[in-house]
Amino acid sequence: MDFNKARTFIEVVDCGSITLAANRLLRTQQAISLQLQQLEGDLEFNLFDRQGPNIILTTDGEKLYQLFKPQLMAMENAVLRLKSGKQQAGGMIRIGAWMEQAVSYLPEMIRIFKQTFPLVEFNLQIAEDNEIEHMLKNNTIDIGFQVHCQDKKIFKCESVYRQALIPVISRSFLKSNKAPRKIKDTLDLPLVDYIDEYSSFNTWIKKNSRDLLPLARKKIRTITTSNNVVLKQIVLQGLGFGFLHQESIQAELEIGELLPLFNNTKNQNIYVDLDVVYKRKHAFGYVHQAFIELLRKNRVSWSG
Numbered sequence: 001m002d003f004n005k006a007r008t009f010i011e012v013v014d015c016g017s018i019t020l021a022a023n024r025l026l027r028t029q030q031a032i033s034l035q036l037q038q039l040e041g042d043l044e045f046n047l048f049d050r051q052g053p054n055i056i057l058t059t060d061g062e063k064l065y066q067l068f069k070p071q072l073m074a075m076e077n078a079v080l081r082l083k084s085g086k087q088q089a090g091g092m093i094r095i096g097a098w099m100e101q102a103v104s105y106l107p108e109m110i111r112i113f114k115q116t117f118p119l120v121e122f123n124l125q126i127a128e129d130n131e132i133e134h135m136l137k138n139n140t141i142d143i144g145f146q147v148h149c150q151d152k153k154i155f156k157c158e159s160v161y162r163q164a165l166i167p168v169i170s171r172s173f174l175k176s177n178k179a180p181r182k183i184k185d186t187l188d189l190p191l192v193d194y195i196d197e198y199s200s201f202n203t204w205i206k207k208n209s210r211d212l213l214p215l216a217r218k219k220i221r222t223i224t225t226s227n228n229v230v231l232k233q234i235v236l237q238g239l240g241f242g243f244l245h246q247e248s249i250q251a252e253l254e255i256g257e258l259l260p261l262f263n264n265t266k267n268q269n270i271y272v273d274l275d276v277v278y279k280r281k282h283a284f285g286y287v288h289q290a291f292i293e294l295l296r297k298n299r300v301s302w303s304g
Contacts, residue, residue, distance in 0.1 A: 005039040006068050008032055009047065013065050014094075016055050016140050024092070065139075070283035077286040090119040091287045096132035097124065097145040100228040101274060104248060105161055106145070113294050120287050128226055136279060142288055144277040148197065154279060160295040161274035165200050165243040167261035168253075172238035180261065183209045190222040190240035192231055200243035203270050245272070 012021040012032065022029045040047055047061035057065060097106055102124055110122055125132075125141055132144040133151065149157045167186075169179065180186050183205070193201050205216040222240045225231050228248065235242045236252070241261055252258040276295050278284070284292070 002039075002042075005035050005042070007072060008035045009039055010065065010068055010072055012036065012055060013057065013061075013139060014142075018055075066281070073283040073285050077289075089117050089287050089290075090121075091285055092121040092123055093143065093288055093291055094123045094141040095125065095143050095145070096127050096135050096141040098128060098147070098226075098228075099126055100245065100248070101145050101161070102126055103229065104245070105274070109291075109295060109298065112298070113291055117287055117290065120291075132277070136277065142278065142284070143292070146275050146277050147272060149275055149277050155277045156280045157275040157277050158292075158296065159273050160276045160299050162271055163274075164246045164269040164271055165204075166246050166249065166269065167200075167204060167241060167243050168235060168249065168258045169241040169261055170236050170238050170258055171256060172236075173241070174259075175238070179259075183262075183267070184212060186241070186261070187212065187215055187219055191219060192223045192225075192234050192240040192242035193221045194231070194243075195224045195226050198226065200270060204243065207268050207270055243270070 008021065008025065011025055012018055015021040015024060018029050018032050018036075022032045025032070036047065043060075043064075045060045046058050047064065049056040049058055095106070106124070114120065123141075125135065127135065129146045129148050129150070132141070132146055133149065133155070135141045136144050136155065144155075145160075146157070149155055169177075177189065180189060186201075191201055193199050201219070201221075202213065202216050205212050223234055225234070228245055231242050232244055232248060234240070235244065236257065244258075249258050253260070276292060278292070
């Protein structure tokens with residue numbers, strides 16, 4: 001088997017297009033297409049279902065990808081380990097993450113990583129759990145960051161980040177509304193919450209006043225969103241109270257623009273855990289393994 005043809009095939013699948021693979025490999029699109037045709041001729045079966053620009057693997061193509069990828073990664077990893085230092089290691093790490101992690105957690109992790117691996121590139125896709133899982137299955141990303149991973153038979157999940165969610169109201173909210181004195185009063189206040197299974201209010205009620213849970217489940221949300229950044233802006237506008245990541249609102253708490261819903265320390269906070277998610281049978285390159293190891297190393301310092 002021609003190593004270059006196999007490497008080209010893997011790169012096209014990982015990039016999701018011949019154009020991107022050509023850019024990565026510094027070749028023309030025509031040269032990439034010709035290599036794929038030659039590989040299919042050598043193997044005597046089709047690797048792709050050709051539907052316009054989309055790269056869709058046949059069943060045989062998927063089997064070959066799963067066979068080739070671990071072997072090629074093992075060879076590349078061995079070569080990288082023989083190099084003089086990590087400064088020479090390159091490659092691309094493709095990540096899928098929620099907006100919250102893209103603007104808070106991940107930039108710091110990437111900054112730390114690139115101090116050791118300056119040549120590594122990152123491609124960041126903004127998505128939610130179900131979209132991230134779909135991209136992982138289709139090999140359009142290497143690593144995902146999820147709150148709730150559904151298919152744990154296929155994916156390995158490791159908690160790398162934990163942050164408290166604080167119930168808060170804005171100073172402008174109090175101009176036309178009274179601050180609640182007890183948890184039961186929140187049932188009558190406008191609530192800005194996360195959608196469906198991500199609801200913070202129900203979890204908070206369950207933890208602090210379980211007897212109110214049936215009523216909490218019936219409570220109408222004024223606005224729902226899946227985005228923490230958007231939810232923060234809605235709360236700041238005085239449209240209701242909501243639960244926000246402590247780290248993301250520290251500045252607003254310090255200047256009094258946002259206020260804790262209760263100053264009662266007896267009330268327990270709720271937490272959101274973020275998992276790094278990847279295929280259990282996926283063969284990772286050297287830099288991918290190093291990045292995941294960095295996340296593990298920093299897990300304690302990022303946990304609230």
